[in-house]
Amino acid sequence: MNPISFGTQMIRIAVPYLFAASGGVVAERAGIVSLTLEGFMLSGAFAAVLGTNYSGSPWVGVLCGILGGLIFSLIHAVATIRYRADQVVVGVAINLLAIGVTRFFLKLFFASSSNSPRVAGFGGNINAAGFDNPLLWLGLIVAPVMAFVIYKTPFGLRVRAVGEHPDAAESVGVSVKRVRYAAVALSGMLAALGGVYLALDQHQFTDQMTAGRGFIAISAVIFGRWDPIRAALACLLFAAAETLQIQLQGSHAIPSQFIEMIPYALVIIALAGVVGRAVPPAALGKVEA
Amino acid sequence: MREEGRGKGEEGEPGNQTVRALSVPPFPLPSSPVPAIRMDGIDKSFGAIRANRGASLEVLPGEIHALVGENGAGKSTLMRILGGLMKPDAGHVEVNGRDVTGWSTSEAIAAGIGIVHQHFMLVPTLSVAENLVLGAEPKSRGIVLDYKRAADDVRTLSNETGLVIAPERLISDLSVGEAQRVEILKVLFRGARILVLDEPTAVLSPPEVRELWTVLRRLRDKGDTIVLITHRLDEVVEISSTISVMRAGQTVARVKTSETTPGEIARLMVGREVSLSAGKRVQPSGRSAAPPPDQGLEVLNLSVMGSRGTRVIDNISFSVKPGEIFGIAGVEGNGQTELIEALAGLRAIFAGEILIDGTDISRSSVAQRHDAGLSHIPEDRHRRGLILEYTVANNLILGVQKDFSKRGIIDKTLVMENALREITSFDIRPPNALLAARALSGGNQQKVVVAREMGRTFSVLLASQPTRGVDVGAIEFIHQQLLEARAEGKAILLVSAELNEVLALSDRVAVMYRGKFAVVMPSSEASEEVLGEYMIGTKKGNAA
């Protein structure tokens, strides 16, 4: 196995996870359950292709993709923060809604039930192995940037406070709702970028193209114990397992299904406290009366 | 009442007159300076509960003002209104002469109000400095949180006030006393000049309390105004210069500390004269034939750990015999709740033994303890005692479901017959077995609990705050039930924050103070004054 090809492939696989997991960390640290990442990614991917298709510019596509994720995240935020609906239920619904909306629009705009036409995108230079895609570089720095935001800025401090002890934050005049709105919106935009990367890397949108990546990302968030850097490392770990699976294909050493299970099994092990208990933010998912 | 007469005899001081004269609100004081806080005619209701009804408060600048009252008297609500956490339904709030009625938290903070909450408002996963600057973060280069400046500011403030704490430490690593220091620093950091401390000593050790007094005096000396919410009267006397007493949502007195006594304050706090008299007592039947020695409840060397690793129950031993009511008095938070929970099987015990009729139940489940003959009226009917969405009929079988089912299927006829019987004999209103418990008034909800716990077969009854939040009629009824159970030879452990209730019903009384019994004595020898001194810790006994 060639270590360089392994490394590049791993990074390309990891980038969508890195974006989505960063988004997941922000929302969950603010106390909002992030089962929505899959939906945010999917809507971002579709909006990016739509924007690129009509403008011809992938950069317009990126902006549209971010906007797509933002819209879905605001639906989530209004339902769960303004109306205090159950975060898990709405999260599941956001994912279903994203599948439905992208399918419907796929039909409406591209008259297809499976995929969009080929659009402009990033990269494509065979020799660059995907590293000529600016979003890939962005994906590599998103985790450190989010770590900085969460640990070194006033906004990050408020996010952490609101997710742990909302009453304490409220008692010093921090608006819990406003911080949560901002965190969910940010998570929507970040996760959407993960979808945008996927779509523009493949130069098209296909139905359900995120294929559970949002759930891998949420696994990384939990396995990384809600820390941006550790979550990013978990993303790389999961991506490495997938790369291994791809590169071992045909050798039948380990059935691919067992490698697929790794992220999920690790999360369950982490939650059961076998290797250091994963403790979520205290106010995660709680609806105040 | 018997205590009343003796109390007056012992404490016939001029202070009494002063308090009486002042005990009619409002209190137009000859206040020369503009009061720091003036609250007037404050009303605040939560659903059916009227937490404040025309409450008032006047605090002069630069004084330490104690706001005292029983649990549920409305002190915390009044302070939350002051701090902008709630808006009053009616009434006016003035701070430094400015009408600020209905302001917001941030406006209150900006105006220099700082509230130190009873339950710490600190984020455990953040550092001291982070907690202090939260909401008012110093920035450098526009967006970056300036940690260095935050830490420096914290150190400066620490040095100024004597509240020393390392800014980098995590809140979750601090002791309770240290966490409280951070709470006080936090409000000072925001420029508070009027500090409200809600039960600040409830969780502190004596040296920590002394340290707190030093700090508060220092703050007062530099001109800050302090409101201290408490129900420990020894503290009030030690630290405050003026006292306001609240009872049932109203302010019933405002008095200079130097002109009153703890006994007088206690009387004002409790207020209501209790109509039970010793003459009403039902003598236990068959007291002549002494019960076998191992009958009733026996507790040996019981210790229970609290959440912070301290002993909330510290090596307590006692027994309650059949036909006896053993009353436990004490200021709340001295371990009564934990004691009852440990006896009922709802809290793990650290050491010791619990026996019912000679059977060791120390490690038994709740259900096994039921079977052993334990019945339990819990202190919090909304959280524990009732399933609020269940019907009255279904609530009347909670804990005894087994007796109302055959082969796992609930016998509705039995349930309904039982409901009918209990509703009738306990006069539960409205008399509708299929109404959700939530729809009942507090008194009737409590009757459901009492009916259930006393309607079943039991030999030992734990009655924890059995008349809390219950109207006068229901109180007398519940008292009557307890006395009848005693007459029937049940062993009853009564815990109540109402001193006169404990005195009127019990054969023997104990006072709990910081996880131990400060004293155990026959209630015929006890009086409110005597017990009161043990309750507030001014007198320490050596009861095991």
Added chain:
Amino acid sequence: MSAPSLAEGTKPTFAAAPWRERAQEALIPPLVALLVALICGDLLILSYGQSPAAVYRLLLEGTWGNAYGFGQVLYKATTLAFTGLAVSFGLRAGLFNIGGESQLAAGGFAAALIGLVLPVGTPLILALLICMIAAGFAGGVVGSVPAYLKTRFGAHEVIVTIMLNFIVLALLNWFIAGHLHVPETLHTPEIHAGVLPRLADIDSRFHGSAANLALIVAVLIASAVWFYLFRTRGGYDLRAVGLQPQAAEYGGISVGRVWMRALTFSGVIAGMGGINYVLGYKHYYEDGFASGAGFLGIAVALVGRNHPFGVIIAAFFFATLSQGGLAIHAFVPKQMMDVLQGVVIIAVATAVPEVRRILRDARKRSDA
């Protein structure tokens, strides 16, 4: 115990809470949600340049308007009833089972496996019984994992059930793709025994539709769940834990044991749902047959207000949406129904607490 008698003229009664209040609370949220869905549907239809009225008429004709369409609604409602009942059973104990999909798949797989192992000619009733037990057992095994992890380690059941979905589905995929499939497909061979009669076998008008007797099983299970929840001690305990765990604990109920029971049986119910596809429709297990049914089960439980019979009605509602999509596909893409499903769930989830709050406030005002 002597006690005062009731005041003159009052008599204990057993009148339930005013039915209007209960009806308001039960019906208003679904109706609000339906209205929101209709409005969204109108917009989607208009965006396609069609007339909403015409499309809705078509939708009704294609579902409840003819025997085949209705048969398909019945078939789709059956699976949703199983997963919806599973979710609602867990929710009654305060637990969120998001693992319906993998439990359903495991149940279907087990039913197919037993159907393959049983010899041809096994008496139908016996074969059905064994297959159903196997399906329920498999679902129960999957459901017991989050139950155990929750009781033992406090691991949150939402995350564990989601993670387990992926693990179990991958495992089943490995079995099928690697060992049990008919070449060139991702399904097992046809079962030898335990085939459930289809409705078309009884009434030929249902010809072509997949509706089968699993529907009867679903209704029986709904009745059993109702009986358990509202007539047995176990149900009393389970609902008590779901409403107020601390009061349940005080009442001598072992919260952990109830959790264990609730999630395991939630899995059993979802697993039994596998018979609809495997024994009733295709007669083999196929990879991915359960796709999406678990998540929709949440919607069904939510709209059905966690009541077993409400769940059945809600299952019909969502089945109608799904089948209706096919009926209108010539005019508006069926994907519109995917959108509406999401909209309905969000609308109900939002409307339930909001409507309850509004109703309570209104009542308080009228009381005052």
